[in-house]
Amino acid sequence: RTGFIAEDGNVLLSVDYSQVELRLVAVMAGDESMLAAFRAGQDIHATTAAAVYGVPLADVTKEMRRHAKAINFGLIYGMSAFGLTRTTELTLAESERFVKAYFERFPGVKKYLDNTRKLAASQGYVETLLGRRRYFPALKSGTNPQLRSREEREAINAPIQGTAADIMKMAMLKIPSALKAEGLQSQMLLQVHDEIVLECPRAELEKTAQVVQKVMEEAYPLSIPLSTEARWGHSWGAMQVMETD
Structure with a gap:
């Protein structure tokens, strides 16, 4: 990584x-x-x-x-x-x-x-x-x-x-348009199991994380909420957890 x-x-x-x-x-x-x-x-x-x-x-x-x-x-x-x-x-x-x-x-x-x-x-x-x-x-x-x-x-x-795979694919279909709607330049790079990796300008990091997490957590209606965790870094192999408000 x-x-x-x-x-x-x-x-x-x-x-x-x-x-x-x-x-x-x-x-x-x-x-x-x-x-x-x-x-x-x-x-x-x-x-x-x-x-x-x-x-x-x-x-x-x-x-x-x-x-x-x-x-x-x-x-x-x-x-x-x-x-x-x-x-x-x-x-x-x-x-x-x-x-x-x-x-x-x-x-x-x-x-x-x-x-x-x-x-x-x-x-x-x-x-x-x-x-x-x-x-x-x-x-x-x-x-x-x-x-x-x-x-x-x-x-x-x-x-x-x-x-789980179906829901992930639904989220992936929705993410590009959600990012575009917010005027973000971020791009999806790859998906591995339950994880999506994107590349984004540093200035867009927080907003991109908010958009992607919202899309993933609301990708398919369930009787309990889905939950996500965001991490970031300059390398995929060295990431830190993003703090949430």
């Missing part, structure tokens, strides 16, 4: 979505506990840690949060309790206990993941929130158990990851 450098007089601006996939899990699952946590502006990993460890939110440690983060992302990628032990130092018994506690705290997520798995198997495809389909032929044929297992994991995550 240090090889990406702004021209003289310009800076690079990076804006990325914050926990967009977990926000989409909450929305698509309709899980009231998770939705409430996001609406309250809570750190979802800390909230999860408090639930699985059975401690008050204020008592969550960095290690607890790290384990909870692995659970949050692992489960939406179809990871089992056994898989969780391979990504953390947790024992299998601890992982099983944590997964059980997680689904007790967020029952809507458990129901959503189970329903998605069944739906993918019955119809051979899943859809994003915007209706874009991804097909999984091995789930219907069942001739290759190993391939079927892989496609099942992918089918669980595809609606979530796919919806």
